Amino acid sequence: MKVLLLAGSGESRRLAHKLADCPRFEVLASLAGATRFPKPLPVDTRIGGFGGYEGEKEFLVEGEFDAVIDGTHPFAARISKRTFQLCDELSIPYAQILRPEWTPAEGDDWTMIAAPQDAREHIPAGANVFLATGRSTLSGFANLADCRLICRQIDPPEGPFPFPNGEYLVGRPPFSVEDEIAIFRKFRIDILVVKNAGGAPSRTKLDAARSLGIKVLMIERPAPAGGLVLEDVDAALNWLNEL
Structure with missing residues (x-):
């Protein structure tokens, strides 16, 4: 199974390590390039943008991906929304990893x-x-x-x-x-x-x-991109294994 992992969060890094140990998955991670010297990931990695809507659409079609996991930062709303829309258009399974929001505890102001x-x-x-x-x-x-x-x-x-x-x-x-x-x-x-x-x-x-x-x-966080939302790495791995 060919998987595109939109990386950038700690969850995406942990998922990359798990997927690297699964021979069933052929994984390509994509980093936006916001950090100049990111820590290397244990899977094939590309760095940089896609060139807008049409550029990402072409990338998804030519890549023949079987699934897309969005593990970008919770505030990377533009790329998440665009990717969800493209996956919906192209009938590619899409899921977004969104860790739970922070909530105040006693003593917080x-x-x-x-x-x-x-x-x-x-x-x-x-x-x-x-x-x-x-x-x-x-x-x-x-x-x-x-x-x-x-x-x-x-x-x-x-x-x-x-x-x-x-x-x-x-x-x-x-x-x-x-x-x-x-x-x-x-x-x-x-x-x-x-x-x-x-x-x-x-x-x-x-x-x-x-x-x-x-x-x-x-x-406050932007709204989720749409589609399936997963809270952690294990849920993401289970979703991929069920496809």
């Missing part, structure tokens, strides 16, 4: 927001704000000119921070709760802004915020 620009309504002037949302969302925080912004990203920046009131913090996960507490104390963070990506490994920043009494602005 969370406010849900729909988009980065909505953070302005909840952040006072002069606040030190930690943006754990990636550089692709930075334009949405342009209205925080009266705050100090710290944006964490995996790769070293290719240019200066887009606003005079901010800076990049380069770091590659995972981060322990102790790591996050130390960072928040170092920069005297008042407010943490995150996407509701879910997952235990990256929840440490939320646990650190709770420990320090830091307010969290949580950006």
Whole structure:
């Protein structure tokens, strides 16, 4: 069975390792290229976009895939929606791995927001704000000119921070709760802004915020792409084995 794995999440990496040990599956993983030096996967891998709707359609047809597993980041809504639509059009079985969302625990101080620009309504002037949302969302925080912004990203920046009131913090996960507490104390963070990506490994920043009494602005997830949603790697593997 020929499988296209849209990778990018921890779940997709774990699934790739499981599929690599299954001779029944011929797997091609696809990475968007958002991270410059991704860790290698144990299956054949391509890096880069498809060239839009028609480009991805041609890729799926020529690849003669028997199934597509979407293991991209929960906020990669554009590629997920497009792939679902194409698989539906081409009658290719499609499933999306979506780990459960984070939910607040006792002691958390969370406010849900729909988009980065909505953070302005909840952040006072002069606040030190930690943006754990990636550089692709930075334009949405342009209205925080009266705050100090710290944006964490995996790769070293290719240019200066887009606003005079901010800076990049380069770091590659995972981060322990102790790591996050130390960072928040170092920069005297008042407010943490995150996407509701879910997952235990990256929840440490939320646990650190709770420990320090830091307010969290949580950006709500986009809706699922459509079609079958699987919560974990085992469910994805079972689905493939049943095809």
